[in-house]
Amino acid sequence: MAEDNVIYIGNKPVMSYVLAVVTQFNNGFDEVVIKARGRAISRAVDTAEVVKNKFMPGVEIKDIKIGTESIVGEGGDKANVSSMEITMKAKSS
Amino acid sequence: MAEDNVIYIGNKPVMSYVLAVVTQFNNGFDEVVIKARGRAISRAVDTAEVVKNKFMPGVEIKDIKIGTESIVGEGGDKANVSSMEITMKAKSS
Numbered sequence: 001m002a003e004d005n006v007i008y009i010g011n012k013p014v015m016s017y018v019l020a021v022v023t024q025f026n027n028g029f030d031e032v033v034i035k036a037r038g039r040a041i042s043r044a045v046d047t048a049e050v051v052k053n054k055f056m057p058g059v060e061i062k063d064i065k066i067g068t069e070s071i072v073g074e075g076g077d078k079a080n081v082s083s084m085e086i087t088m089k090a091k092s093s
Numbered sequence: 094m095a096e097d098n099v100i101y102i103g104n105k106p107v108m109s110y111v112l113a114v115v116t117q118f119n120n121g122f123d124e125v126v127i128k129a130r131g132r133a134i135s136r137a138v139d140t141a142e143v144v145k146n147k148f149m150p151g152v153e154i155k156d157i158k159i160g161t162e163s164i165v166g167e168g169g170d171k172a173n174v175s176s177m178e179i180t181m182k183a184k185s186s
Contacts, residue, residue, distance in 0.1 A: 042134035045175040049161045064157040066179070068142045082138040086159070 005029040009036035009044045017047040022055050025090060031062065034086040037069060041084045048086045062089040098122040102129035102137045110140040115148050118183060124155065127179040130162060134177045141179045155182040 004027075007020045017034070024032045036044035052059055065085045072078050097120075100113045110127070117125045129137035145152055158178045165171050 039132075039135050041138050042132050042175065045134050045159045045177060048159060049173075049175050053161055061159065064159065066138045066141060066154065066157065068146055080142075082135065082142050084138060 005031060006033045006035055007047075009034060009040040009047060011040070014043055014046045014050060017043070018050045018055065021047060021051045021088065025056060025059060025088075031087055031089045034088065035083070037083045038081045041082060044084055044086055048088060051088065058091050059088050060091050061086060063087040098124060099126045099128055100140075102127060102133040102140060104133070107136055107139045107143060110136070111143045111148065114140060114144050114181065118149060118152060118181075124180055124182045127181065128176070130176045131174045134175060137177055137179055141181060144181065151184050152181050153184050154179060156180040 005024050007017055007024065009017055021032050021034065034044050034047055048061060052061065063085075064087075067083045067085075068080050069083045070078055071081055098117055100110055100117065102110055114125050114127065127137050127140055141154060145154065156178075157180075160176045160178075161173050162176045163171055164174055
């Protein structure tokens with residue numbers, strides 16, 4: 001099953017991800033999960049806040065999780081990086 | 094009442110804030126709140142993860158909140174910035 005309702009935050013401008021999240025809700029998803037690692041985490045928070053405050057007042061933040069992921073580089077070197085998952089949900093009216 | 098159990102994340106290295114959080118728990122606080130705004134948010138997550146995974150396995154993340162704060166500059170200009178609060182708590186043994 002494809003995870004179409006997951007938006008991965010990278011280095012694009014925040015509005016790109018805001019548009020992606022809004023599109024998924026408009027496509028009929030009841031929940032959209034925003035995932036980010038490392039420095040993109042602050043952009044994930046920006047994305048969630050802009051969606052909620054400027055575009056979709058009917059959407060709320062259901063859950064926020066943080067964690068640590070181990071990343072193995074091409075040379076086999078390992079590094080730990082923080083990760084974040086924000087679950088947004090359409091409010092039941 | 095002073096909010097001694099609040100650690101504000103700025104631009105210092107993550108380990109400075111890790112040390113501050115660990116110190117507050119060792120001072121007897123049952124909960125420590127990590128607060129950050131803007132780009133420091135990813136550092137706040139790093140701080141919480143390092144405290145939990147490397148230094149204090151007896152501490153858990155109790156709550157994570159995100160929000161938006163309005164900042165007024167010296168010239169009276171306003172800007173919105175995302176904010177985050179991570180509440181860490183000593184596990185009841």
